[in-house]
Amino acid sequence: MALGVFGFSCEDALVHLLNFVWPNVFEMSPHVIQAVMEAIEGLRVGVGSIKMLQYTLQGLFHPARKVCDTYWRIYNTLYIGAQDSLVVGFPRVPNDEKNQYLHYELDYVLCMLAPCTP
Numbered sequence: 001m002a003l004g005v006f007g008f009s010c011e012d013a014l015v016h017l018l019n020f021v022w023p024n025v026f027e028m029s030p031h032v033i034q035a036v037m038e039a040i041e042g043l044r045v046g047v048g049s050i051k052m053l054q055y056t057l058q059g060l061f062h063p064a065r066k067v068c069d070t071y072w073r074i075y076n077t078l079y080i081g082a083q084d085s086l087v088v089g090f091p092r093v094p095n096d097e098k099n100q101y102l103h104y105e106l107d108y109v110l111c112m113l114a115p116c117t118p
Helices: 011-026 030-047 049-057 065-082 104-113
Strands: none
Touching: 011 030, 011 049, 011 065, 030 049, 030 065, 049 065
C-alpha cells in the first residue's frame, strides 16, 4: 500500500500507518517478523529514509539486548536500501579536544544542495 501511493503526497497518512506497524518489530513469529520488515521497507520508500532513520535511532543503543538487536537489524536494512540519502539525517557530533567529528567538506556539498543552518 505504501509503494502504491508513493509520490502522491500522502506522507502524513503513511506516518500514521507506520505508527501502527512500528510496535510490532518485537514480535517473535518468523512470519510476522518478515511482514513487519517488508512493511518497513515499503514505508521507507513512501515516507522517506530520514523519517525511518529518526524512528530507528531511538533504539540503536538501548540497554536491552533484544531491543538493540531488533533496531540494528532495521538500521542495517535501511542502510542497504538508502545509504546515500541517510548522510543528511545523521546527527551532528561536536568536536572536542581529543577528536574531530565534523567533516567540513561534506558541509560544503550539503549546503550547496539545501540551505544549512548553523
